[in-house]
Amino acid sequence: MTPEMLLEQLFQKNILPRAVPINVETICSHYNISIEHKIYPDDTVGQIEFPPDNGAARIFINPFENSHINRRRFTIAHELGHFFLHKDSTPDGFTDTTRTMSRTTSYWDPVESEANDFAARLLMPEKFILSEGNKVIENFKTVYKQERIPQDYFISNMAQIFNVSVQAMTYRLKNLGII
Numbered sequence: 160m161t162p163e164m165l166l167e168q169l170f171q172k173n174i175l176p177r178a179v180p181i182n183v184e185t186i187c188s189h190y191n192i193s194i195e196h197k198i199y200p201d202d203t204v205g206q207i208e209f210p211p212d213n214g215a216a217r218i219f220i221n222p223f224e225n226s227h228i229n230r231r232r233f234t235i236a237h238e239l240g241h242f243f244l245h246k247d248s249t250p251d252g253f254t255d256t257t258r259t260m261s262r263t264t265s266y267w268d269p270v271e272s273e274a275n276d277f278a279a280r281l282l283m284p285e286k287f288i289l290s291e292g293n294k295v296i297e298n299f300k301t302v303y304k305q306e307r308i309p310q311d312y313f314i315s316n317m318a319q320i321f322n323v324s325v326q327a328m329t330y331r332l333k334n335l336g337i338i
Contacts, residue, residue, distance in 0.1 A: 160243045162281035179287045180322035183235040186281075191215045192242065194235060196222045204260050205234040207241050208252040216242055216252075224257065229324045233278055234260070240277030245270055283321050283331045291320050292337065310338055 165186070169175040174189050175182060187194055197206070197219040206219040218238045225231040237260060241253045248270075259271045295316045299308045318328040332338040 162240075162243075162277050163284065165243060166281065166284060179284075179291065179320060180232070181236075181282055181284070183232055183239065183282070186239060187218065187235065190242070192218055192239075194218045194220060196220055198223065202257045204230075204255050204257055205238050206252060206254045207238040209246055209250065211250065216246075227324075229318075229322055229327070232282060232322055233324070233327060236278035236281045237274045239281065240274035241270075244273050244277060279327065279331050279334070282323050283328065285335060287321075288317070288331065288335060288337070292317060295320070314338070 166175070166181070169186065169189065170177050175185055184194065192207075193215060195217060199221050202224065203221050204224040205221065208217045208219070210216070218235060220231060220234055225234050234255070237255060238253070245253065253270075253274075255271070255274075259268065260275070292313070295313060296308050299312065300306060314328050314332065315325055317332070318325045321328065323331075329338070
């Protein structure tokens with residue numbers, strides 16, 4: 160299932176409002192996926208576990224690697240990507256480290272790259288990027304009486320609206336061809 164299809168289903172069922180930021184905890188709750196904190200002795204960022212008896216999946220979040228809410232949200236969305244895209248391909252689940260969650264490193268790993276792409280599209284849906292982006296631009300023009308908005312101003316405002324990191328928003332805007 161694509162993140163766009165998932166969101167549309169959740170919007171139609173009134174599970175999520177048609178607004179940003181997207182509530183990943185509500186998505187997990189709807190699919191009976193628990194989110195738990197777990198301390199790891201290494202650089203594990205997050206993990207999703209699929210029980211062998213088709214029971215409820217569990218997402219584990221390393222609180223030390225996810226101390227910022229934006230990082231935590233992206234980690235949960237990434238693990239949801241594994242749930243919706245890769246659940247049938249592995250019996251156990253996935254463990255993600257700072258290396259596998261890295262955009263540049265995951266480029267070479269199709270499964271991790273797909274989970275990162277899923278997370279970006281889930282947290283920053285294109286139609287909301289366009290509508291919110293136009294609002295940011297119009298607000299800037301009104302407040303500052305200038306026609307051209309500085310790119311860093313635009314990116315940081317968009318990141319704040321979507322509750323994602325500036326880096327994640329930058330990648331998403333580049334992938335959409337907006338910047």
